[in-house]
Amino acid sequence: MSITSNLRKELEKIPENISLVAVSKFHSVNDILEAYHAGQRIFGESRTQELLPKYEVLPKDIEWHFIGHLQSNKVKYIIPFIHTIQSVDSFKLMEEINKSAQYTGKTVNIFLQIHIAQEENKFGFSYDECRNMLSVGKWKELKSIRICGLMGMATFTEDRQRIRKEYRELFHFFQEMKSTYLMNEPCFKELSMGMSDDCIIAIEEGSTMVRIGTGIFGPRI
């Protein structure tokens, strides 16, 4: 199977109003170009040291989304070109992104990553940490970032009901935030949930954006 035909097959599964992020981590510039020439423009990467050289050589109309754990000291390298940072998991990181964005003279879109899985090694705010951070209100002073959505990764499990439950809870939390702390943020519309193996469930549970790697590019080596 080619990347082009994989991409077409994935797009058939996804309703038109849902965005597809092609997760290209560990895949080559040539693989990304194949997807690009098939029409894909949104790509996701999870490591700055991999994203920076790819950004350099790839077409500049690619919309890059950062989806991995981001260290504060790496923020400044991606700010000049990043479209959205989906994996924002602390207020400290929000401050760092804001500082760097302000210095660069731009506004950066962020998603708050929510920890919905059972695994401890995954990152993100707990529901209560997120409520607390937003209720304190200091984030409103960060004028160079825009909170545009939430991102979550379900538990890595065969238990489909468990995955569905985690996504359903995240959808309810998304609606809660939209009607409370973030009700005056017009940009807050995206719920990024769903990967290759569980994107159908995620879409059924209210996802607006899926992040698909293996389904498009094949296994990561």
Ligand SMILES: *Cc1c(COP(=O)(O)O)cnc(C)c1O
């Ligand atoms: C790697 C990754 C994906 C893509 O996973 P696949 O199973 O290959 O589709 C999606 N989201 C995040 C945050 C990732 O790190």
